[in-house]
Amino acid sequence: MKLLKEKIEKEGEVLSDVVLKVDSFLNHQIDPFLMKEIGDEFAKRYSDQIITKVLTIESSGIAPATFLGLTLGAPVVFARKRKSLTLTDNLYTSKVHSFTKNETNEISVSQKFITADDNVVIIDDFLANGEALKGLIDIVNQAGATIIGAGIVIEKGFQQGGKALREQGLRIESLANIKSLANGKVEFYD
Amino acid sequence: MKLLKEKIEKEGEVLSDVVLKVDSFLNHQIDPFLMKEIGDEFAKRYSDQIITKVLTIESSGIAPATFLGLTLGAPVVFARKRKSLTLTDNLYTSKVHSFTKNETNEISVSQKFITADDNVVIIDDFLANGEALKGLIDIVNQAGATIIGAGIVIEKGFQQGGKALREQGLRIESLANIKSLANGKVEFYD
Numbered sequence: 409m410k411l412l413k414e415k416i417e418k419e420g421e422v423l424s425d426v427v428l429k430v431d432s433f434l435n436h437q438i439d440p441f442l443m444k445e446i447g448d449e450f451a452k453r454y455s456d457q458i459i460t461k462v463l464t465i466e467s468s469g470i471a472p473a474t475f476l477g478l479t480l481g482a483p484v485v486f487a488r489k490r491k492s493l494t495l496t497d498n499l500y501t502s503k504v505h506s507f508t509k510n511e512t513n514e515i516s517v518s519q520k521f522i523t524a525d526d527n528v529v530i531i532d533d534f535l536a537n538g539e540a541l542k543g544l545i546d547i548v549n550q551a552g553a554t555i556i557g558a559g560i561v562i563e564k565g566f567q568q569g570g571k572a573l574r575e576q577g578l579r580i581e582s583l584a585n586i587k588s589l590a591n592g593k594v595e596f597y598d
Numbered sequence: 599m600k601l602l603k604e605k606i607e608k609e610g611e612v613l614s615d616v617v618l619k620v621d622s623f624l625n626h627q628i629d630p631f632l633m634k635e636i637g638d639e640f641a642k643r644y645s646d647q648i649i650t651k652v653l654t655i656e657s658s659g660i661a662p663a664t665f666l667g668l669t670l671g672a673p674v675v676f677a678r679k680r681k682s683l684t685l686t687d688n689l690y691t692s693k694v695h696s697f698t699k700n701e702t703n704e705i706s707v708s709q710k711f712i713t714a715d716d717n718v719v720i721i722d723d724f725l726a727n728g729e730a731l732k733g734l735i736d737i738v739n740q741a742g743a744t745i746i747g748a749g750i751v752i753e754k755g756f757q758q759g760g761k762a763l764r765e766q767g768l769r770i771e772s773l774a775n776i777k778s779l780a781n782g783k784v785e786f787y788d
Contacts, residue, residue, distance in 0.1 A: 437675045437711045438660070440668035466657035467676060470628070474661045478630035485627045486657060521627045 409449050409583040413596055415442060416562065416584055422592045426536075426564070427508070434533055434561060435468045446583060447475020450559040453581045454529055457556045461485060461526045463548065465515060465540055468533035472561055476531060485522060487515040487544060500550045504543035507536070515540075517547050524552035535560040535582065538569020545578070557581060564589075565597050599639050599773040603786055605632060606752065606774055612782045616726075616754070617698070624723055624751060625658045636773060637665020640749040643771045644719055647746045651675060651716045653738065655705060655730055658723035662751055666721060675712060677705040677734060690740045694733035697726070705730075707737050714742035725750040725772065728759020735768070747771060754779075755787050 421429040433439035450472070459480050464473035465487040477484040490513075499516040506513065522528065530544045541558055548555050557579030563570050565585040574580055588595040611619040623629035640662070649670050654663035655677040667674040680703075689706040696703065712718065720734045731748055738745050747769030753760050755775040764770055778785040 431708065432711075436678065436708055437673050438664055438667065440664045440674055441671075443664060444668060467660060467678075470657060470660045471664045471674075474628055474630045474633060474664065477628065478634060481631075483623075483627050484630055484661075488626065488657075518621065518626055521622075 411445055412584045416594055420594055422589050425589050438471050443471040444475045446472045450476045451479040459527050459529050459556055461528045463528050463544055464531040469531050473531040487517045489513045489515055500547045502543040502546040505539050515543050522551040522553050526553040527556050528553050529556050530558045533561045535563040535570050536567040538573050601635055602774050610784055612779050615779050628661050633661040634665045636662045640666045641669040649717050649719050649746055651718045653718050653734055654721040659721050663721040677707050679703045679705055690737045692733040692736040695729050705733050712741040712743050716743040717746050718743050719746050720748045723751045725753040725759050726757040728763050
């Protein structure tokens with residue numbers, strides 16, 4: 409996605425060979441127009457499928473997932489990283505290790521909001537080792553729902569998450585796939 | 599806002615005299631169409647003002663804030679409740695006590711994203727005791743920016759946050775203002 413790649417090139421900060429900071433438009437400050445374009449692009453890529461639910465994880469997945477949901481006319485569910493006092497239903501839970509934050513979180517989704525009848529697309533901001541995506545897939549599987557595929561804003565293609573999940577048959581649509589962050593420079597796959 | 603009040607009446611669960619659960623369209627599952635209407639309504643109510651930035655707090659404020667930002671053509675910033683490894687800039691921070699979760703969090707916003715030139719509207723999902731809103735106001739004040747006002751999806755008008763902040767001169771636009779949750783029933787102010 410050209411607009412996204414240009415934004416990454418212009419505003420992304422390469423903090424190391426593995427860390428790209430995009431907090432000016434995705435992870436802290438949000439560019440609403442870009443988020444809308446991203447949601448529309450996911451909708452276009454999955455326009456061959458019938459999708460009944462968009463699943464994401466708080467917080468940075470919410471904006472692109474909501475625009476996708478608006479275009480599809482489908483509800484969006486965001487998995488919680490922390491327990492809520494008013495979220496005490498029967499929950500699907502899964503453990504997710506974050507290498508960036510160096511901690512393991514239990515993520516949860518209320519059983520009410522994903523059912524066996526659902527066709528789910530999973531949206532996330534980044535795909536690196538695939539830990540968050542695997543946790544969300546685990547939750548969809550617990551619900552007995554159908555996984556249509558995943559939509560990723562930025563994939564770090566030089567890490568192994570995307571490769572491993574594609575080999576297991578998962579459809580992944582990445583809007584920007586990064587080949588390398590070496591020497592402080594962002595290089596994309598074509 | 600009629601559409602929102604109808605949704606609350608239809609899907610809101612009154613868990614006690616003070617707790618309303620709206621996780622089917624705002625706090626866990628998101629209704630994207632309703633969020634767009636909410637964003638548009640905030641834009642309409644503040645159409646007499648020039649707004650350069652929308653400030654909210656993760657996670658439930660993000661969807662309505664993003665639609666407001668899209669309509670205004672203004673960036674959205676969401677305050678973080680937890681520290682990020684890639685969010686290590688100079689931060690504005692404030693302490694926020696959550697009565698619902700019974701804990702105090704330090705919220706933070708990167709100093710890059712709110713400056714003295716900004717005219718800020720603060721968006722949040724709920725206003726009850728006003729703790730989150732006060733924390734966000736504190737951050738805007740630290741930045742030396744101008745606070746145009748707040749936009750609240752659901753105000754619990756029977757609690758004291760909104761009243762106290764209005765008395766201090768804050769403009770608050772609430773789209774649904776709840777008078778009472780007694781006897782398991784949602785009653786709105788007119």
